[in-house]
Amino acid sequence: MTPTGFLHTETSPAQLLDFERQWPRHSGRKESAIISELQLDPARYYVLLKRAAESLEGQAHDGLTAHRVLRLSRQVRAGGTSVPA
Numbered sequence: 190m191t192p193t194g195f196l197h198t199e200t201s202p203a204q205l206l207d208f209e210r211q212w213p214r215h216s217g218r219k220e221s222a223i224i225s226e227l228q229l230d231p232a233r234y235y236v237l238l239k240r241a242a243e244s245l246e247g248q249a250h251d252g253l254t255a256h257r258v259l260r261l262s263r264q265v266r267a268g269g270t271s272v273p274a
Contacts, residue, residue, distance in 0.1 A: 200227055202241035203250040209238055210254045 208227060212219040220231045227234060241247040242258035 200229065200237065202244045202247035205234070205238050205241040206247050206251040206254045206258075209258060210251060213257075 204227075208223075212222060223229055223231050223234045229237070238258055239262050242255040242262075248255045
C-alpha cells in the first residue's frame with residue numbers, strides 16, 4: 190500500500206476530485222466516463238474518491254469538492270440516499 194492508501198492506480202487525489210467536480214451527478218454517462226477516462230471500475234472509483242476526499246492532499250487541492258464527497262458519503266451510510274457521490 191502506498192502512503193496515500195491507493196492501490197494499483199496512478200490516479201492522484203487531485204485527479205479524482207477534478208473529475209468529480211466535472212461530473213457532480215451520478216448517471217450512466219458518468220459511469221462510462223469513469224471507465225473510459227480513468228480506466229477504473231465505477232465501484233473502485235467511489236472507494237478511491239472517498240479516500241481522496243479524506244486525504245490532506247485532496248482537501249488542500251479542492252476542499253469544497255472533498256467536503257461534498259464526504260457529506261454525501263455520510264448520507265449514504267446513514268440511509269439518506271442510495272446514490273453515491
